[in-house]
Amino acid sequence: xxxxxxxxxxTVIIRDGCILLGERIGSHGSHTWxxxxxxxxxxxxxxxxxxxxxLEETGLVVDSITKLGFTNDIFEKENKHYVTLFxxxxxxxxxxxxxxxxxxxQWKWCRLDELPxxxxxxxxxxxxxxPSLKGFA
Numbered sequence: 001x002x003x004x005x006x007x008x009x010x011t012v013i014i015r016d017g018c019i020l021l022g023e024r025i026g027s028h029g030s031h032t033w034x035x036x037x038x039x040x041x042x043x044x045x046x047x048x049x050x051x052x053x054x055l056e057e058t059g060l061v062v063d064s065i066t067k068l069g070f071t072n073d074i075f076e077k078e079n080k081h082y083v084t085l086f087x088x089x090x091x092x093x094x095x096x097x098x099x100x101x102x103x104x105x106q107w108k109w110c111r112l113d114e115l116p117x118x119x120x121x122x123x124x125x126x127x128x129x130x131p132s133l134k135g136f137a
Contacts, residue, residue: 004081005081005082005083006039006080006081006082006083007039007040007082007083007084007085008037008038008039008040008073008082008083008084008085008122009037009038009039009040009046009049009050009053009084009085009086009087010034010035010036010037010084010085010086010087010122010123010126011035011036011037011050011053011054011062011065011086011087011088011089012035012068012086012087012088012089013035013036013054013058013060013062013089013090013091014088014089014090015090015091015092015109016109017111017112018109018110018111018112019035019109019110019112020035020036020058020060020091020096020107020108020109020110021033021034021035021107021108021110021115021116022034022035022036022057022058022096022098022104022105022106022107022108023104023105023106023116024103024104024105024120025102025103025104025105026102026103027103028075028078028080029075029120029121031118032118032119032120032121033110033115033116033117033118033119033120033123034119034120034122034123035086035120035123036053036054036057036058036060037050037053037057037084038052038053038056038057040085046067046085046087047065047087050062050065050087050089051065051089054089054091056099056100057099057100057103057104058096058097058099058107059094059096059097059099060091060094060096061091061094062089062090062091063089063090063091064089064090065087065088065089066087066088066089067085067086067087068086068087068088068126068130069086069126069129069130070083070084070085070086071083071084071086071122071125071126071129072125073121073122073125075121082122084122084125084126086122086126086130
């Protein structure tokens with residue numbers, strides 16, 4: 001096991017009762033569905049990271065960011081360990097685009113009761129630990 005625990009920030013973008021999910025490629029969790037997100041950088045606030053990652057990955061500008069919770073995610077096969085900080089954000093305008101084609105195959109808006117499979121481990125853990133997510137979408 002890698003001796004380093006990384007901090008990830010995941011942005012749950014909500015619009016019209018749906019959340020935005022992307023199909024991951026090229027990294028751990030490849031071919032699973034996840035929210036926009038990435039590594040928290042030194043000196044960066046969680047909100048700044050959420051905004052930066054959403055813009056870098058989808059081209060969307062998010063606001064109204066609120067903290068949702070965190071998960072402890074151990075990727076045994078990949079030998080990685082993350083603590084993922086989840087935030088909820090809104091995005092009133094624009095449609096997501098694949099801005100990092102080496103990391104994401106596609107983006108789509110998904111209803112919470114019709115999520116694609118398989119989901120990315122942190123999102124699975126969030127939904128298991130925090131069923132109140134249904135109150136956000």
